[in-house]
Structure formats: C-alpha cells, structure tokens
Amino acid sequence: MKYDTVIGLEIHAELSTDTKVFCSCSAQFGGMPNTHICPVCTGQPGALPIINRAAVEYAIRAGLAFGCDINRYSRFDRKNYFYPDLPKAYQISQLDLPLCINGKLELSTGTVVRINRIHLEEDAGKLVHDDYHGESWADYNRCSVPLIEIVTEPDIKSAEEAAEFVSKIGLYLKYLGVCDAKMQEGSIRADVNVSLKPEGSEKLGDRAELKNMNSMRSIIRAIEYEIKRQTEILDNGGKVEQETRRFDDAMGTTSSLRSKENANDYRYFPEPDVLAITFTEEDIENARRNIPLLPHERVYKYVNEYKLTDEDARVITLEKYISDFYDETVAIYPEYKNVANLFLTEIMRRVKDTETEEIPFSAKDFAKVVEMADKNTVNRNDAKTIIRIMFEEGGEPMEIAKANGFIVEVDTGAISEFIDNLLKERADLVEDYRNGKQNVFGFFMGQATRGLTGKATPKDIKEYLEKVLKG
Ligand code: ADP
Numbered sequence: 001m002k003y004d005t006v007i008g009l010e011i012h013a014e015l016s017t018d019t020k021v022f023c024s025c026s027a028q029f030g031g032m033p034n035t036h037i038c039p040v041c042t043g044q045p046g047a048l049p050i051i052n053r054a055a056v057e058y059a060i061r062a063g064l065a066f067g068c069d070i071n072r073y074s075r076f077d078r079k080n081y082f083y084p085d086l087p088k089a090y091q092i093s094q095l096d097l098p099l100c101i102n103g104k105l106e107l108s109t110g111t112v113v114r115i116n117r118i119h120l121e122e123d124a125g126k127l128v129h130d131d132y133h134g135e136s137w138a139d140y141n142r143c144s145v146p147l148i149e150i151v152t153e154p155d156i157k158s159a160e161e162a163a164e165f166v167s168k169i170g171l172y173l174k175y176l177g178v179c180d181a182k183m184q185e186g187s188i189r190a191d192v193n194v195s196l197k198p199e200g201s202e203k204l205g206d207r208a209e210l211k212n213m214n215s216m217r218s219i220i221r222a223i224e225y226e227i228k229r230q231t232e233i234l235d236n237g238g239k240v241e242q243e244t245r246r247f248d249d250a251m252g253t254t255s256s257l258r259s260k261e262n263a264n265d266y267r268y269f270p271e272p273d274v275l276a277i278t279f280t281e282e283d284i285e286n287a288r289r290n291i292p293l294l295p296h297e298r299v300y301k302y303v304n305e306y307k308l309t310d311e312d313a314r315v316i317t318l319e320k321y322i323s324d325f326y327d328e329t330v331a332i333y334p335e336y337k338n339v340a341n342l343f344l345t346e347i348m349r350r351v352k353d354t355e356t357e358e359i360p361f362s363a364k365d366f367a368k369v370v371e372m373a374d375k376n377t378v379n380r381n382d383a384k385t386i387i388r389i390m391f392e393e394g395g396e397p398m399e400i401a402k403a404n405g406f407i408v409e410v411d412t413g414a415i416s417e418f419i420d421n422l423l424k425e426r427a428d429l430v431e432d433y434r435n436g437k438q439n440v441f442g443f444f445m446g447q448a449t450r451g452l453t454g455k456a457t458p459k460d461i462k463e464y465l466e467k468v469l470k471g
C-alpha cells in the first residue's frame with residue numbers, strides 16, 4: 001500500500017524583547033540560574049502580570065509578515081498543568097482569540113503552507129538533570145520569556161518540506177528582528193505532527209506528535225523514522241495511536257512519551273489577571289511600518305534593480321547579517337555587481353561555516369577595496385589578497401596595499417616611452433590599424449599592459465593608445 005505523508009507543525013519562537021512578557025525581568029538567554037526572576041514570573045501569591053507592549057508588537061509584526069489577519073480583539077487564557085519547570089502551575093497562553101490567524105508561507109517546492117494561527121504565550125523554566133547524583137535542578141530564568149507559537153495546517157508533505165518550513169520561518173523572524181532563531185539555544189523549536197493516509201485519499205490519518213525538535217537534522221530523521229514506523233503499523237492492519245512521542249537523537253528512533261492530551265485536560269479558562277488586547281488600525285499600521293524588506297523582497301530588488309543573477313541574490317539573502325552587510329556596502333559604493341562579485345567569492349566562503357555571524361571589518365573598508373580594484377589602484381588579485389589579510393590580521397585596506405607594495409603607481413613618463421617605442425617597432429601594424437584593422441588595438445593593449453605592470457592601469461594605457469593611434 002502507498003501512503004501520503006501529512007505533516008503539521010507547531011513552532012515555538014522566543015521573542016528577542018529585552019524584558020519578559022509579564023514582568024520587567026531580563027529576557028536574555030542564559031545567566032546564572034535563577035537570577036532573572038521576580039515574584040511575578042515565579043508565580044508568588046498576589047503578584048500581578050502586566051503585558052509587555054513590545055512582545056505584542058513583535059507578535060503582530062510576524063503575523064503581518066506571514067499574511068495573517070490580526071484579531072482586533074484578542075484575549076489570554078490560562079492553561080493549567082503541573083510540572084516543576086512551571087512554578088505558577090499554569091501558563092498564560094491564548095486559546096480561542098489568538099493575536100493572528102489565517103496566514104501562509106510558500107515553500108520552494110511550490111507547496112503553500114497555511115498558517116492557522118500565531119499566538120503569544122510565556123515560556124516555561126528549564127530543568128537541569130544531574131544523572132550522576134540523581135538530582136534535578138530548576139532554573140526559572142526562562143519562565144515568562146515571550147514566545148509566539150506558529151501553528152500550521154497539515155499542509156506539509158515531506159520531511160524536507162518540514163525542515164525548509166522551519167528554517168524559512170527562522171530566517172523571516174530574524175529579518176523581522178523579533179527572534180534570533182538559534183535552534184541550538186532553543187530560541188526556536190518545533191513540535192512535529194505526522195500521519196499517513198492512503199495515497200490520494202482526502203481523509204487524514206491518526207497522527208503522532210514529536211515534541212521539541214531542536215535541530216533541522218533531527219526533524220528530518222525523526223519524520224523519516226515515523227513514516228517507516230507508521231507504514232509498518234498500517235501495512236499490518238494496525239492503528240496508529242494518537243500520542244506524543246520523543247525522538248532519541250542517538251538511536252534515531254522515536255518512542256511513546258504519553259497519550260495525546262486534549263484541550264480539556266488543561267482546564268483552560270480566560271486569564272483573569274491580564275487585560276484583553278484591542279488594536280486600532282493605527283497600532284496595526286505602526287507594526288506594519290516596522291517590517292523591513294524580507295528575503296524574497298530583497299531578492300527581487302537585487303535582481304531587478306541591481307541586476308544580480310537570481311542565484312547570487314538568493315545566496316546573499318540566505319543570512320540577514322550577510323544581506324545587511326551587502327546593503328551597507330552598496331549604500332557607500334553603488335557598483336552593485338562589482339561589490340557582489342568580490343563579496344560572493346571572497347567573503348561568503350570565509351563566513352559560510354562560522355557561527356559568530358560577524359564579518360571582522362566594516363562595510364566601508366570593504367567598499368574601499370572594491371573601489372580600489374575597480375579603479376585599478378591595485379590589481380584584482382591583490383585586492384583579493386587584501387581581503388584575505390583583513391580577515392586574518394585586520395587592518396585598513398589602503399595601509400595593507402601600501403605595506404605590501406600593491407599600489408599601482410601611475411608613471412606617465414613610462415607610459416609614453418613604452419608605447420611610443422612599441423609603435424615605432426611595429427609601424428607595420430600601425431599602418432594596418434589606420435587602414436581599418438581594428439583588432440590590432442587589442443594586440444597593442446596586451447603588449448603595453450604586460451610591459452607596464454605596476455606603472456599604469458589598463459585605463460591609462462587605453463587612453464594613451466587611443467590618443468596616439470587616432471592622433
Ligand atoms: P491539538 O490542539 O490537539 O494540538 P490542533 O488541531 O491544534 O491539535 O493541531 C495541532 C497540529 O497538528 C497542527 O499543526 C495541525 O496541522 C497538525 N495536525 C492535525 N491533524 C493532523 C494529522 N492528521 N496529521 C498531521 N498533522 C496534523
């Protein structure tokens with residue numbers, strides 16, 4: 001029997017606000033355990049939450065970028081459950097009136113993934129298990145860090161599509177400046193719902209939910225394992241349990257964690273301590289104004305205005321800091337293609353696998369190198385060497401060029417002497433040229449460029465040759 005794979009994702013993204021969502025504690029990642037806490041985020045009796053405006057604005061900025069409708073009236077709900085990382089024993093979340101509904105995001109396969117909702121909620125703390133001593137410790141620094149949960153419709157058709165969706169969401173959130181999308185720090189994580197249905201059938205099958213996947217690789221491996229496991233069950237006439245499973249990275253397998261909970265289990269009720277949110281059109285327009293050019297819009301601009309190739313434009317926009325650096329450079333020196341060429345060959349390959357997201361020199365210095373190469377202040381190969389030195393040792397481009405003898409010193413005396421001689425020696429060719437043999441010019445250019453290395457730029461040579469030949 002052949003099956004279609006059906007996947008729906010619930011992506012949690014931590015918002016990069018300075019403070020938490022219901023108190024003024026720092027929302028920074030890390031820190032000494034239990035130093036970013038207060039009576040509100042640890043749920044002390046009588047403490048009252050106050051909503052963080054920035055978190056709300058970030059959430060609707062994301063919603064608008066993904067084409068969502070923004071609910072003009074939105075409310076919080078209390079989701080009750082007990083777990084030691086949740087000192088209040090409930091999470092403030094949103095159930096039936098989330099901030100954003102009905103968005104979508106298209107994948108490179110052409111699949112349009114509908115986004116059912118984006119709601120705002122608070123994160124839980126973190127348990128640190130010390131298996132050696134058999135102890136567990138609770139760190140509440142992360143309690144109440146703002147999260148958005150992005151819930152898709154079950155529109156995703158393969159493990160690769162799921163991974164692309166998660167990484168695309170992360171990239172867009174980074175461009176929007178609302179989340180740093182570092183999977184390894186858990187600032188973006190995904191629950192993956194997987195089911196199979198007979199090929200072509202309309203009716204969805206029973207699904208398993210894989211919790212808290214925190215790398216692209218595990219998302220792909222877990223889904224592939226799940227497809228295999230469910231195929232076997234269905235082929236043998238069995239029924240897939242609706243359950244929550246966990247993926248074991250080392251084994252590459254999933255195992256049952258618990259049977260699927262449903263909304264009733266959480267005894268949701270309207271959160272009495274947090275006011276409902278209403279938006280005016282002006283609030284929404286303000287959030288819209290804070291949306292920068294998104295990756296696909298930057299690609300469009302690079303291709304149509306800057307005349308880069310589609311491929312080059314895509315590569316540059318794959319990381320926000322890369323694309324920002326390119327934009328900064330061309331703002332200083334608007335030779336779009338020349339900047340892109342040196343950028344792609346000399347910068348991209350050096351920063352490709354670094355995690356720091358940092359280019360160790362300024363856009364101004366990089367613009368200077370491109371300009372020096374364009375104006376033949378240095379030759380193109382030496383320009384590349386300058387960039388290498390800027391990466392490895394730092395320094396200012398002009399200083400590096402001088403220190404290494406890269407500067408082409410134009411010597412007008414030498415130009416006229418060399419070319420006059422050359423033309424005298426090859427008077428026959430000069431004759432040919434004047435009789436209409438245009439390609440002789442190229443021969444003279446080649447000879448003179450070689451003979452005048454370090455003393456003239458091709459531009460100087462060309463100008464002088466034209467002057468004397470056309471006389
Ligand atoms: P719950 O509230 O029980 O978690 P939802 O209806 O909110 O269920 O769906 C949660 C996620 O599961 C959504 O991303 C949705 O697309 C996905 N999903 C629902 N049904 C299926 C299915 N049969 N197969 C795969 N994913 C599914």
Ligand code: MG
Nearest residue numbers: 010151191209
């Ligand atoms: Mg769910």
Ligand code: ZN
Nearest residue numbers: 023025038041
């Ligand atoms: Zn606090």
